[in-house]
């Protein structure tokens with residue numbers, strides 16, 4: 001449903017409500033306004049999200065106040081309900097942005113929510129249409145004025161590493177690799193000459209992308225295991241494995257239980273100057289006996305099988321379930337898809353997928369023996385070899401149990417690490433940031 005349709009529907013429902021006023025006894029009218037069915041909060045360093053789920057689209061007005069900092073949201077035509085009063089209980093004491101929340105009946109037709117803030121925020125407030133399993137949602141995202149940047153976090157990590165390694169004489173001559181901008185800045189600063197990094201020692205940056213998160217749980221097993229939780233656990237273990245290897249460094253697209261839009265996952269890989277991108281998921285199917293891992297690469301010309309096509313459609317729904325303001329979505333990635341470099345990247349993606357699948361097959365028999373292709377939004381990166389791993393079928397009770405076990409998670413993480421290493425040893429070019437740094441040092445380019 002478009003925004004215009006949504007607005008029209010809201011208008012019509014108001015008109016209906018008005019008509020009801022003319023003849024219904026007063027005590028029945030209270031049942032007509034939007035009913036709040038759930039409230040949720042997803043605190044994270046990057047941004048905190050509060051979701052109000054209702055039986056109808058919530059008409060709202062929002063404004064910021066200073067001294068002290070507050071965000072006020074008025075819900076029109078909403079009577080304060082117990083579930084809404086309980087909103088305060090959903091706010092974690094260590095929420096980075098929200099200190100407290102108060103809910104009250106401001107006027108007979110307006111419920112007012114006041115968020116007392118810990119720091120200045122840039123709110124993004126938007127409505128989402130119903131999508132299984134949710135009804136209408138009003139999403140309140142609180143971003144810091146200075147956005148958190150996972151790429152900046154990577155740099156901080158590398159800096160920390162440099163400080164640790166400076167105690168070791170051999171390694172002290174090897175400054176950690178930095179993105180090209182920083183290298184270029186240093187090259188143009190005459191007071192701070194930097195030695196050229198020995199290239200064979202620069203790590204490859206592997207971006208690990210745990211699927212789903214926050215409002216979007218992903219697939220759910222029969223015993224309640226959520227895809228978003230197990231894929232994050234495996235991604236964290238894999239990150240540790242890559243970080244322990246001096247030749248690789250891993251960056252996670254999300255480090256907690258919050259939602260990141262598909263396009264933003266791809267953008268993060270680009271900003272981190274990723275050499276490789278591995279999206280991590282767990283599959284689900286109606287038949288509980290279906291089992292095994294699969295690895296996918298991008299195809300924009302149709303899927304390699306009906307199942308692959310179906311899966312890509314399901315995974316691409318993540319933005320609708322997880323909640324993204326449509327206007328905020330960038331078509332940048334779709335536009336660059338036509339870039340010629342994609343042909344080379346696709347070959348590398350397939351090689352990477354084969355290497356990872358071969359290692360996963362050593363953990364347990366794969367779902368299919370070959371790499372499959374489909375049009376996954378998260379793999380639309382024109383110049384970073386990208387694959388999507390379905391670790392196992394969470395809908396299979398045996399695999400659901402395994403996915404929760406630390407030992408099995410470790411085996412899967414190790415398989416991803418070995419697969420990536422196998423690919424890097426056979427096919428990889430020099431790490432990307434080094435190529436960019438070399439280009440920026442060359443005055444002719």
Ligand SMILES: [Zn+2]
Pocket residue numbers: 211212218219227281282315
């Ligand atoms: Zn998934």
